[in-house]
Amino acid sequence: MIGLEWNMKLFNLDKLAVYFVSEFKTLIFIMRIEFLYKVAFAFSMFLSSFVANAQNVIVADTVDADDLFSEKPVQIPLDECEYIDTCEQRRYAIVTKDGKKGIYDLERHENVTAIDLDFICYSRSLQLDDSLCLYYFYAEDGLQSGIIGVAGTNNSTLGFWNDNPRLVGNLAHCTTVDSIVSDTCRSLLLDCMLRLNGNYGQIAVIDAQTGHLKAWVALGRSNDGFEDAKLLKLSCTASIFRPVFAASLLADVGVSLDDSIDTGNGIYDAGDGLEIRDPGWHDGGYGVLTFGQALAFRSDIAVYSAVLAARGTDAPEIWKEIVNGKKETNAMEFASIVNSFYCKDKILYPSLEGDSLCVEPFSNMTVQALDNVKKVLDGFSLVASKANETFDKSVDVGIAGLYGAYVSTDDKSSELSFAGCFPSDNPRYAVGLFIGQLPGQIVDPCLLSDTIEHLVNWLSK
Template sequence: MNTKKYIRTTLLTIVLSLLAHLSFAQKAVVADSIDAEEAFGKKQVPQVPLEQCEHIDTCSIAKFAIVTKDGKQGIYDLEKHENVTEIDFDVADLFRRYVSEEGIEVFYFYVERGIERGTIGVVGENNQTVSVWMDNPEYVAKLDECTTIDSAIAQKCHDVLSEGLKSLDGTYGQVAVLDAQTGRLKAWIALEKDGEDYVEGKLLKQACSPRVLTLVGITPRLADINGSLKDKMDLCGGVYNIGDSISIRDHNWRSGGYGVMTCRQALTHKSNVAMFKILLVNRGDDAFCIWKKITSDEKQTNAMELAAVFNSLYQKNIITFPTLQADSVTEATIDRIKPLGRKYLQEVLIGLNKGDGIQASYAPKKVELAGIYGNYQGKDIENGEHKLAEMSFVGLFPAKKPRYALALFLNRPNEPIHDSKDLANGIVNNLVEWLTKHVQ
């Protein structure tokens, strides 16, 4: 028998079968790389004795186990007493046994490593492997090559986020800090609940509260319609009827809502009626469709991206993003906000946190903050009920000449209810006040 030909045929069979069974991961599979024992050769896998492993989890098929060492996982054959793969995965899990028409028995494992995910097929007879890897669309970044991270800021973010998650019974949290002048990343931390503890998590895209993005997106439009923050508008007691039994409501409509206010007062109280009226004058018949889209559609972003966009919209006509490679950044021109519109946005974001602004009672006392809180209710996939809550904040400080841009998300069960004040006192103010002192 031609051994090399047999190996080649076996591995090609696995590759084809592997690609056929990857639909568990995503609807359309685009493999970034396929490793068939490095072009049909046999890899030499470092062998680690079981007694050196921290955990040994037997799979549903007892032939294999998932072994853990130094926080990494690998596949181990309990019958042959050998490591099938290196112990270098973040996640490994057996999900399928398959027997081909030729009688080849293959075991498939789902694996994750860094920002990639993949599937490994293991031939039962000889533990030859084939792996198919692709980018994981949920994982957005890794920081191995970023040289602008400030270790002190990163550690403080880790500690404060961990304590905040504990106090709010969070399941996942993410915080990012940028240098507001250069746009470079100073810290980006993600933590997730693991039993009673919080461990390092993946930097994921997350559902973001539309309340954060709506005010930021609509306020500059006041300049487009030649309006002024001093102009007065009737907020209709918190309910604005637009026909066909459809109405726009403020958060306090049940208690009578707001009456006549200046645009500044209305926006610094996060009035939906005020924002919709501005949009109505700006976009006419298209206003309601735009409103529905920006307030109802789930927005997916991450803390670094939100901080970068917010920082750029607040300060200049260029959006600056860290590339996460060394200290480089990319820039893109913003041409849709007039200078007067940016001035209005600045005044409103500062006004939210001072005077009679709706966030003033829990704003930090020793630094002027330009920022906004939001909340978002996620839906349970199976029955559509509200099960999860997302709490978020994005802002800059000091407001007049920003030094830092800060953004964070926190996911938690929807009950018991927590509001923005809890997020401010539990995480945001701690970081804002510490970072203000940290400025060199």
């Protein structure tokens, strides 16, 4: 397919030659086409073997004429680069400047590509004939990954790019997705994004019995409202799982979830300028609660107390890591993790290939730790009833889960999230949902309760 696509592309380029008035230019153009045929042939040979050895790494994309005949990149002297990594073939090097990377020819003393890529590594070379040797590099740029081929004769480059499978989900080969469930999720997510001034959001539904993916939808803000967006695998924080982490730590140090903790007025001075605040600090805090209740209400004071009890003097540094706001997960993983913690003895992730699953063990988690986590998830009803007095009455099934909220330290971004499964006595579905909000919004995850209520009722019919 790659060779055929390139043949069609080069055929179209060949037709462009009739527009050249000068016979000399026409001859040069045709010679260039012959050169590109060689390059394309070499690419087709390389990519087929590359994909066989590294599945899901690269899919050939189209390349237009402007890409093929582009000007040389801006030249940056080697002594201005911060780091130089000479490739094994010794001719080319990966150079770094201002955190970005590019390819540099050490023999010709010139930049082969602009220094604007996130990652590059040398792969291999291919001697096509006596006059042409091609050098291949794997590269990543934003959400895309690809192969860059460099012709050793003149440093011409060709690139094949597509969404980076490490960063972007693709449901094209997932056979378990239900279109009706997906359409309903899209409608509910759109309503939620409109209501809460969202910027980017995801919703996912997992079959709790099998672990198979039933729906995974993403929407993003556009000039005209909202539109389907890429399924970013690293699109939200994992802050929703703080109570789960704390519950497992308490089990490790022998503290019961029935033991009491005084969260005071919702503000705790941990020393050295570190201040912990509960979500309810504006209302005077939660006061004295059991650990189970405090974690169900997302008390950060309770979470920090658990970290302090289990990790001692390392607690402040661990806490900073917990609240760093790094985007490292997504709605599909929300649903998979909660479902696995609640009713499985291992973590199951949909692989997005057919109906297969990725299986991971619960590493270093005791039976008591897993039992604590399940009890915290069962405490969701406490939060739901406080968030909406009619919630328990309007939903006929029990829900086990978590609400989550995150606000960046500069208050320029926030997110609301939910992860849960139902019915809690024998789950059929698990749901993950998060909304990334525009600045200046109310950050209360209980605002998601209306969306969760509608989805739970619809799936339970």
